[in-house]
Amino acid sequence: MTSDNQKRVVIKIGSSSLTSLSGDISRRKIERITDQVAELKDEGHEVVLVSSGAVAAGYRTLGFVNRPDSLPEKQAAAAVGQGRLIETYSELFSSHGYAASQILITRSDFSDETRYNNVRNTINVLLERGIVPIVNENDTVTTDRLRFGDNDTLSAKVAGLVASDQLIILSDIDGLYDADPRKTPSASLLKEVSEITPEIEEMAGEPGSAVGTGGMRSKIDAFKISMASGIPSFLGKSGVKNILVDAVNQEAKGTYFNVAQPEQNLDHYRQWIAFNSGPEGEILIEEEAKEAIVNDKGSLLPSQIYQINGNFKKGSVVRILDLNKNKLGLGVVNYSSFDLESFQLEKNAVSDNGEAAMHSDSFVCELEVAIPIGV
Ligand SMILES: Nc1ncnc2c1ncn2[C@@H]1O[C@H](COP(=O)(O)OP(=O)(O)O)[C@@H](O)[C@H]1O
Numbered sequence: 528m529t530s531d532n533q534k535r536v537v538i539k540i541g542s543s544s545l546t547s548l549s550g551d552i553s554r555r556k557i558e559r560i561t562d563q564v565a566e567l568k569d570e571g572h573e574v575v576l577v578s579s580g581a582v583a584a585g586y587r588t589l590g591f592v593n594r595p596d597s598l599p600e601k602q603a604a605a606a607v608g609q610g611r612l613i614e615t616y617s618e619l620f621s622s623h624g625y626a627a628s629q630i631l632i633t634r635s636d637f638s639d640e641t642r643y644n645n646v647r648n649t650i651n652v653l654l655e656r657g658i659v660p661i662v663n664e665n666d667t668v669t670t671d672r673l674r675f676g677d678n679d680t681l682s683a684k685v686a687g688l689v690a691s692d693q694l695i696i697l698s699d700i701d702g703l704y705d706a707d708p709r710k711t712p713s714a715s716l717l718k719e720v721s722e723i724t725p726e727i728e729e730m731a732g733e734p735g736s737a738v739g740t741g742g743m744r745s746k747i748d749a750f751k752i753s754m755a756s757g758i759p760s761f762l763g764k765s766g767v768k769n770i771l772v773d774a775v776n777q778e779a780k781g782t783y784f785n786v787a788q789p790e791q792n793l794d795h796y797r798q799w800i801a802f803n804s805g806p807e808g809e810i811l812i813e814e815e816a817k818e819a820i821v822n823d824k825g826s827l828l829p830s831q832i833y834q835i836n837g838n839f840k841k842g843s844v845v846r847i848l849d850l851n852k853n854k855l856g857l858g859v860v861n862y863s864s865f866d867l868e869s870f871q872l873e874k875n876a877v878s879d880n881g882e883a884a885m886h887s888d889s890f891v892c893e894l895e896v897a898i899p900i901g902v
């Protein structure tokens with residue numbers, strides 16, 4: 528898309544915004560969302576929903592009184608609940624003449640660049656055809672180690688993937704407060720944030736409801752990703768009349784996360800490196816090399832490497848660290864860890880003889896993405 532008046536919007540709905548107080552899926556709450564999404568679509572906007580709620584919609588059927596804690600129990604609950612959730616969305620969207628579709632994603636789908644691009648192509652076709660993509664993590668097949676874990680960061684990654692014009696996260700609270708309002712009732716709402724500073728990060732606490740998972744912390748992580756990707760974002764309270772339509776028009780009550788320096792936005796490739804690739808190794812660099820690599824964006828040479836950790840192939844994404852293990856950034860290597868280790872052996876042998884290092888002109892990698900950005 529899009530014209531000035533018509534936006535591509537990714538909207539994330541948390542479990543607490545889809546379930547009743549007793550924990551059951553609430554058709555009325557979902558209807559409020561589908562009514563507004565239909566209104567946005569009628570106005571020509573493109574909408575991708577990232578919807579939680581699979582575990583919340585399923586656990587009671589399995590006989591649990593509260594949301595289960597163990598991964599297999601949550602996965603079993605999601606297996607029941609995800610179908611129920613999509614069935615409800617489909618019925619409600621079809622009453623407005625729109626079709627819903629289901630996209631279930633795992634972290635490994637996003638760490639593989641080809642599959643990542645495939646998801647984008649699929650969503651683009653669905654949007655072109657007027658269908659509402661409804662994304663959730665594929666809970667039933669994930670393992671603890673390989674999960675997004677929360678749909679907040681997933682929604683920000685999806686927003687970057689589809690080059691969204693706006694990310695809207697709806698929760699059970701009307702924005703970001705300067706302290707956790709449950710602990711500090713006098714906390715005040717921040718209406719605008721243009722940079723996620725360490726002070727902002729400290730404001731965030733744990734989830735507020737029995738069904739939410741990420742809390743404000745994962746929302747802040749999500750906004751770090753969306754802002755670095757150049758996507759203006761909004762956090763507001765679901766259930767408030769017209770919240771989605773008003774948020775798209777910048778008129779809703781909540782917190783607006785603005786993009787301060789659009790020229791520094793990460794392009795698609797660097798977004799993938801920064802937030803999705805999952806680095807496969809580490810390279811510690813010599814102190815003298817830091818300035819040239821970080822500030823002057825120079826290429827890393829074998830002689831500037833102090834240590835290599837992990838097994839990686841040519842073309843892998845690796846973390847570049849200084850000698851104190853501070854993260855400097857991420858790079859895509861031109862050599863495997865095996866090759867680099869053999870360069871290291873040659874370098875040490877050669878320097879014992881006082882001769883010049885071999886492979887002195889072989890470029891190992893450049894710093895593609897500087898830290899700190901979400902890695
Ligand atoms: N600084 C803060 N500002 C606003 N809410 C906060 C803050 N710190 C913690 N929270 C809590 O985060 C909750 C929202 O996260 P969560 O329960 O995971 O919701 P969801 O299910 O919508 O993802 C709020 O209800 C609030 O209690």
Ligand SMILES: N[C@@H](CCC(=O)OP(=O)(O)O)C(=O)O
Nearest residue numbers: 542580581582677678740741
């Ligand atoms: N994928 C899980 C949701 C995980 C999640 O982030 O939940 P929430 O904090 O309510 O947005 C589910 O559908 O139950």
